[in-house]
Amino acid sequence: MGGQCGGTGDAGVPGLGALTARHAPRSPASTQVVPVKEKKLMDVKLGELPSWILMRDFTPKGIAGAFRRGYYRYYNKYVNVKKGGVAGISMVLAAYVLFNYCRCYKELKHNRLHKYL
Amino acid sequence: MNENLFTSFASPTMMGLPIVTLVILFPSMLFPSPSRLINNRLTSIQQWLIQLTSKQMMLMHNHKGQTWTLMLMSLIMFIGSTNLLGLLPHSFTPTTQLSMNLGMAIPLWAGTVAMGLRHKTKASLAHFLPQGTPSPLIPMLVIIESISLLIQPMALAVRLTANITAGHLLIHLIGGATLALISISMISALITFIILTLLTILEFAVALIQAYVFTLLVSLYLHDNT
Numbered sequence: 001m002g003g004q005c006g007g008t009g010d011a012g013v014p015g016l017g018a019l020t021a022r023h024a025p026r027s028p029a030s031t032q033v034v035p036v037k038e039k040k041l042m043d044v045k046l047g048e049l050p051s052w053i054l055m056r057d058f059t060p061k062g063i064a065g066a067f068r069r070g071y072y073r074y075y076n077k078y079v080n081v082k083k084g085g086v087a088g089i090s091m092v093l094a095a096y097v098l099f100n101y102c103r104c105y106k107e108l109k110h111n112r113l114h115k116y117l
Numbered sequence: 118m119n120e121n122l123f124t125s126f127a128s129p130t131m132m133g134l135p136i137v138t139l140v141i142l143f144p145s146m147l148f149p150s151p152s153r154l155i156n157n158r159l160t161s162i163q164q165w166l167i168q169l170t171s172k173q174m175m176l177m178h179n180h181k182g183q184t185w186t187l188m189l190m191s192l193i194m195f196i197g198s199t200n201l202l203g204l205l206p207h208s209f210t211p212t213t214q215l216s217m218n219l220g221m222a223i224p225l226w227a228g229t230v231a232m233g234l235r236h237k238t239k240a241s242l243a244h245f246l247p248q249g250t251p252s253p254l255i256p257m258l259v260i261i262e263s264i265s266l267l268i269q270p271m272a273l274a275v276r277l278t279a280n281i282t283a284g285h286l287l288i289h290l291i292g293g294a295t296l297a298l299i300s301i302s303m304i305s306a307l308i309t310f311i312i313l314t315l316l317t318i319l320e321f322a323v324a325l326i327q328a329y330v331f332t333l334l335v336s337l338y339l340h341d342n343t
Contacts, residue, residue, distance in 0.1 A: 075149065080157045089147065089159060093205060096143065100207040103131050107124050108207075 233342025
């Protein structure tokens with residue numbers, strides 16, 4: 001199936017060429033099994049989920065790396081574009097407000113409208 | 118009601134853990150560092166603002182004073198962004214804490230005084246006595262001038278704390294009053310709401326002005342001492 005699209009083995013399936021090239025080991029057939037550790041979350045099957053979670057890097061360096069990757073993913077998608085708008089930064093501010101609301105919820109619970117206090 | 122009014126100024130904790138460091142570090146996430154000649158819109162706008170502000174503020178200094186540009190520009194950006202973020206609902210503003218403002222004011226002021234005493238000792242000591250004072254008044258005036266020097270960092274810190282805290286308190290109180298008045302009389306609730314809107318506009322201005330004033334005064338002390 002891979003070779004019939006006319007490309008190399010790495011870009012076997014059209015449209016998924018970039019993904020498989022980055023995450024699968026370089027191999028002639030694109031249907032070769034990918035090790036669980038290198039799969040992205042959406043590709044992991046439910047049965048493999050516990051082993052996938054256990055294989056993630058939970059050291060401080062790994063967690064910092066995860067935050068860094070997440071930051072750059074958001075930044076490059078919404079802010080670092082040619083015609084970025086106000087949405088990029090407003091989403092961050094909205095998330096900040098939501099975070100602070102969750103933090104204060106315990107004290108704010110008392111302000112609900114009750115018929116009998 | 119009394120307990121509610123001041124709980125928004127308490128140090129932020131989440132599930133028992135203090136996250137005040139994270140909250141102080143958050144504004145830095147909103148200032149991405151420029152990586153290219155022509156950057157994205159957010160970075161370009163911030164670059165333009167910083168260039169405008171630095172030209173406005175650092176032109177009056179000589180070469181020695183202009184070495185403080187980085188410090189003063191970071192200061193105004195930090196205070197401005199922290200104050201503006203504090204206007205969002207439920208957020209914690211670090212500049213309402215006197216401890217933090219003292220931590221900013223005292224080292225900066227002491228740095229300018231130490232610089233002046235070290236490089237221009239005679240001139241900085243001469244500041245203690247204004248020109249042309251009658252001789253009998255000299256001892257008293259030296260005491261007064263030294264007190265006014267020592268009170269500069271306190272005034273810097275307390276000014277920032279008091280302005281931001283007072284603004285937040287007013288917003289809380291008038292907002293609470295508006296909510297309470299809705300069920301009593303709609304017209305007075307509307308008037309109170311208009312007052313709240315005007316107050317919020319004022320608070321936006323105060324947030325920026327306080328940052329500017331803080332930095333301007335530090336640069337003034339610097340100018341005296343370089």
